[in-house]
Amino acid sequence: MSKSDFFSHLTAARVHGLPLPFAVERTQTLDVSTEAPALRDRVCGIRGHHVAPKTIAVVEVQGLRVTSAVDTWCQLSTVLGLDDLIRIGDALVRRRHPFAVMGDLLAAVRRYSGHRGVKLLREALIWIRPGVDSPRETDLRLLLVRAGLPEPEVNGVILNRMGVKLATGDLVYRRYRVLLEYDGGQHRTDEEQYHWDIDRLDNLMEDTWRVIRINKSHLRTRPALVIRKVQTALRAAGWQPDPRLARAQKVPD
Template sequence: MRPPSELPAELGDGPFSVADARQRGVNSGRLRRSDLARPFHGVRAPVGRGPSPAPISDADRWARIRAAARTRAYDYAVRMPSDQFFSHATAALLHGLPLPARLLERSIVDVGTGIRTRRRRGKGVRGHLIPLDRVRVVSVGHLAVASAVDAWVQLSTVLTLDELIIIGDSLVRRQRPTATMAELHLAVARHAGLPGACRLREALALVRPRTDSAKETVLRLLIVRAGLPEPEVNLTLVNRYGAFMALGDLAYLRYKVLIEYDGGQHREDERQFHRDIDRLDEPMEEGWRVIRVNKSHSPHAVIARIRTALLDRGWIP
């Protein structure tokens, strides 16, 4: 069999719509050749192309899964009408929100529209009818996408309470937040009376700004649900002269108890490991009791250590 003929340069090296290809003179036989994948009805994409955008690291499984999911969105976008936008889990993923594995690993794109007759159905596509007064559409990498806050609200029927809290924390995180607490409150108010509204309100009450990671959120929830006082998130620690010492992951200023979560990068990066040790030297010299937590520690043991530290520092249950 002869090798496939070259495609028009105008189609580029990414996905393209069948309609666009035919307008440029590509016949049906060429569109059926094995060098073109069919990710969606009416869409073709070169086989073996790299995902768009590329994964952060070839060794990072989750980065690869996220990249593949983003690629599906770019594939579908070439045939998406102007009245449609990515919503729900697809929107959350495009915004980089911390989705649970079960939503990352599926091969479906969520597409929203405000027009009932334009609601998309088909293999690999889940259509959603979304009143346009309940969503703000933004551009992410040249794609039309529901805002990060709206994606969070839209997922309230499929996420657990803790998953909603984790994503809520991520929206108002310390570095590069994508929303404010006021915006979360407005979004939840707009969602009143709709499916998932009760769970969303419950999650909002437990969302805290200035977090740095999902693990810190999970640790904070563990502490509160164990009946311990709620620690402050990323508290600025100062010495006796008022000079900055460090940011504390979770801290009790009154009792001078500091809880630090050590993620994987702390163990794998030797320089980071030593920086963390040095960073905590001054708080300890100033009388702070430091409790370091990592994934190897059992929840029961973590709570016991924190409880003991608080009791030693004068906390009365």
């Protein structure tokens, strides 16, 4: 690589630590971009790209020159699908140490107008929410909303009637006192975390919250069960679907 080259696309996404689908996460090909007018020579293991001068922000991460996280997201619109772009977008505006705010994503999509993939970016922008902690939270939220359920609050702080914090809930239906918790591996392998979770969930249930725990197996193999559980809990708390807003999506089996 010359001094004017920088990593971009999938390679930049891996350097930034953005969530990628397994199929492309393992690719060995490096994406390298340049603003130089001459076309890059073909090199085995390198996928070359040319970008117009001063249209891409280049930053240094771990000693490597890479496209900025937001520009990387825009570039990936030509190689990834809608849900992958939503997961990455959620990661950009995540709760802890975000790369950007929603205004940055909107501005980037506007700058990207006229490029291949911009329509997909605009659609992804509709679904992206700030404050998410993991791609699985994104997947769960999309599953529920696309099934016609109300949109939950992302990582909402829950207080008891005395104003004491009980939890930061992954997905919260505050009006109906229904909480969805995504149970990641650390909840089982970390003994201290496990015992803390038990006390926390007990406190929530004592405060009349309905807690539904979801794991990756539910999302991967039993999404219809997840939808039914949440729908049942919401209906028990008084929610009724609005027939005017009923969606035609088929609930996955």
